[in-house]
Amino acid sequence: MFSKCVRAAAAALLIGAAADCRAQVTPADEVNPLIDTHKSRWFFFSSASRPFGMVNLSPDTGVDGDWNAGYLYGEKYIRCFSHVHDWQLAAVPVMPATGEMKGPAGYEAYKSAFSHDQEVAKVGYHKVYLEDYKITAELTSTKRVGLHRYSFPAAQDAYIYIDTAAKLAMMDAPPDAKIRRVGDKELAGYTVLAPTIRRKKPVTVYFVVQLDKAFDGYGDWSKGGSAFVHYKFAQSGRVQMKVAISYVSEEQARLNLAAELPHWDFERVVRESKQEWNEWLGKVSIAGGTPAQRTKFYTDLWHSLLGRRTFSDVNGKYIDNTGEKPVVRQVELDAKGQPVRSTYNSDAFWGSQWTLNVLWSIAYPKLMGDMTQSLVDYYTNGGMIARGPSGGNYTFVMVGDQAVPLIAAAYQKGIRNFDVKAAYEGSRKNAFPGGIRDHAGYEAGPKAEGGGMKYYVERGYVPLGNFGTGGHREGAAQTLEYAYQDWTLARFAEALGKKDDAALFQKRSGNWRNLFDKSTGWIRPKNMDGSWLEPFAPTCLGSNCRGFVESNAAIYTYYVMQDIPGLIEVLGGRAKFIEKLQGQFEKAAPARFITPHGKHGENWVDYENQPACHMAHLFSYAGAPWLTQYWVRRVKEEVFGNASPSGGYNGDEDQGQMGALGVLMAAGLFDVQGGAEAEPRYEITSPLFERVTFQLDPKFYAGKTFTVAARNAKPGNVYIQSTKLNGKPLTGRFWVTHKEVVAGGVLEVQLGPEPNKSWGIVSR
Numbered sequence: 099m100f101s102k103c104v105r106a107a108a109a110a111l112l113i114g115a116a117a118d119c120r121a122q123v124t125p126a127d128e129v130n131p132l133i134d135t136h137k138s139r140w141f142f143f144s145s146a147s148r149p150f151g152m153v154n155l156s157p158d159t160g161v162d163g164d165w166n167a168g169y170l171y172g173e174k175y176i177r178c179f180s181h182v183h184d185w186q187l188a189a190v191p192v193m194p195a196t197g198e199m200k201g202p203a204g205y206e207a208y209k210s211a212f213s214h215d216q217e218v219a220k221v222g223y224h225k226v227y228l229e230d231y232k233i234t235a236e237l238t239s240t241k242r243v244g245l246h247r248y249s250f251p252a253a254q255d256a257y258i259y260i261d262t263a264a265k266l267a268m269m270d271a272p273p274d275a276k277i278r279r280v281g282d283k284e285l286a287g288y289t290v291l292a293p294t295i296r297r298k299k300p301v302t303v304y305f306v307v308q309l310d311k312a313f314d315g316y317g318d319w320s321k322g323g324s325a326f327v328h329y330k331f332a333q334s335g336r337v338q339m340k341v342a343i344s345y346v347s348e349e350q351a352r353l354n355l356a357a358e359l360p361h362w363d364f365e366r367v368v369r370e371s372k373q374e375w376n377e378w379l380g381k382v383s384i385a386g387g388t389p390a391q392r393t394k395f396y397t398d399l400w401h402s403l404l405g406r407r408t409f410s411d412v413n414g415k416y417i418d419n420t421g422e423k424p425v426v427r428q429v430e431l432d433a434k435g436q437p438v439r440s441t442y443n444s445d446a447f448w449g450s451q452w453t454l455n456v457l458w459s460i461a462y463p464k465l466m467g468d469m470t471q472s473l474v475d476y477y478t479n480g481g482m483i484a485r486g487p488s489g490g491n492y493t494f495v496m497v498g499d500q501a502v503p504l505i506a507a508a509y510q511k512g513i514r515n516f517d518v519k520a521a522y523e524g525s526r527k528n529a530f531p532g533g534i535r536d537h538a539g540y541e542a543g544p545k546a547e548g549g550g551m552k553y554y555v556e557r558g559y560v561p562l563g564n565f566g567t568g569g570h571r572e573g574a575a576q577t578l579e580y581a582y583q584d585w586t587l588a589r590f591a592e593a594l595g596k597k598d599d600a601a602l603f604q605k606r607s608g609n610w611r612n613l614f615d616k617s618t619g620w621i622r623p624k625n626m627d628g629s630w631l632e633p634f635a636p637t638c639l640g641s642n643c644r645g646f647v648e649s650n651a652a653i654y655t656y657y658v659m660q661d662i663p664g665l666i667e668v669l670g671g672r673a674k675f676i677e678k679l680q681g682q683f684e685k686a687a688p689a690r691f692i693t694p695h696g697k698h699g700e701n702w703v704d705y706e707n708q709p710a711c712h713m714a715h716l717f718s719y720a721g722a723p724w725l726t727q728y729w730v731r732r733v734k735e736e737v738f739g740n741a742s743p744s745g746g747y748n749g750d751e752d753q754g755q756m757g758a759l760g761v762l763m764a765a766g767l768f769d770v771q772g773g774a775e776a777e778p779r780y781e782i783t784s785p786l787f788e789r790v791t792f793q794l795d796p797k798f799y800a801g802k803t804f805t806v807a808a809r810n811a812k813p814g815n816v817y818i819q820s821t822k823l824n825g826k827p828l829t830g831r832f833w834v835t836h837k838e839v840v841a842g843g844v845l846e847v848q849l850g851p852e853p854n855k856s857w858g859i860v861s862r
Contacts, residue, residue, distance in 0.1 A: 222371025263323025386788030405753020420480025449708025451772030541568025801842020
């Protein structure tokens, strides 16, 4: 059947008129989940998923490893459909088949070829044709329940394998898994996910499987850890299957299933999934732009609403795995007995001060507060605010205390739907020896010291030395990260009236100066004896230069967001600062401002990874906002503009961070300081679209909408000529405050092909 839009377009062609069908295209329709799937991580790809879904059901072409695993566009075979693609979590792989029963032989035996020509992938729905079995498989989901629909050909024998004892993704084979037959339409069980180098403890996933047709046979293998159901079809047949999960218990999995999917109406679930996605994506609307730009914009926004996966059940119960034994906890309930929020798994918030923290605070303030409380729960339960929690425990991914910039920014922007007292206590604890900063990358245990906090407190910097364990024990980067985090904590303390703490952390925020080498003009690591690292160069070959985390001195020298005037001063003043930074962008341009993942030490600017994501915006602070406009647009188009399966995120989309960055660049808004300042503000750059409108949450903000309206927005017009806020000229600054944004209104940005070098200039 042709849609009304298609029929209208055809009729318009016959009469020579134009047909505009944009009104019928929703934000969810614009999303393309296949963008940059040629080389992605286990948790990158989602299709049959809800916003922040516990279940994120999709086909897996690769089942081994963290990188280059999950769904990869160039692969020829589907090996299973699994239900969890999360930070250090993967679970419940299933696969339909016909012919000989091959389940015990594993993925390689029962995989099937497929073709993109017979594939549909969109938000909340995925459809593939399994060529080896002539099966059409369709997938959708609620937040905690996966729903499958398999159309089998006429075949004597048809199977569905539930291979829960098999190795999957980054983990070893489950140390324990059990599945049992409950009836002729139901199975239930659990699988214990083996620890990983990041998630140090096992975690159990409980599941309930229900089918809409009684099966003709049942069997299991792997000592009852995996199973199959058997059907006999004399003619073609259709089977639907629900898979509900919980990290708490089988009973809770049943509760999730009963609450979220009591029926078998597949089309209804697809429709409701799209509706829910449109509610979230519709918080930001756009006008103008090319089809590819619109697709990339909403795919970016979609990614920002995917990665942090729900960990609590429908009634708010969740597992706390921070102690010796798992403990069932309860999210707070409202007056009607419903949970007021979810708790989440998440990769690190490393670098999110420029991405998720900024976007969420404008468009999704409740989410930002809920995410904050989820991290603070770990302080209440386990003694430290979390850094990259997975399976109810810490993973200590990356370095420092990445939660405090999120917490401080939320508080400063009036987002306070979290335990402020506990948040401050936990943030302060993490800023001293024994807190989470002392845990180097993935360093667990009660006596972690790889973070070097005793040296940071005593000396004002972290030296290079053989102390602690874990990864990322790189003193210069640690010092820079801690100093910025101290500044955000100082602002949080100041806002709470804690003057002594504010003064302490403000002073410590200047520790970056202890590693600035005037003789070279770069941040430079120091050895344990206080001497400068030799030999030294701003870039190097490999993953990172000594002393820097996945980066180098050429990039980390600019990691002084809390004192940009001070940085400009030590680099020789505005003119020399601009010359230095401009030279780095020119050197990085031939490589598209990125490096291949794992070679972060090699380029002068690296938008493939987090530490450099603010660099193009620094020109504005030095008195050259037109250079920010120029380089931001180039980065947006050359690094993040691709809307095909072969590009768009460059391999490292850390659970929505690069997606959020793409949204902000397209909207012409950014925040170098991350929102923790006393009066948060957003730097203005050139919008990509004619109009970007944020729907403001009335529970948090007084305004209804805030619109960035670009006048004369067309290719080549990347320079701001003038700006108006609610009809009044905006002069003498290159920013708009958070208060002005959330009060609602319109920011008009006049664009042109040549720079206006007087716009946005702040008097010294």
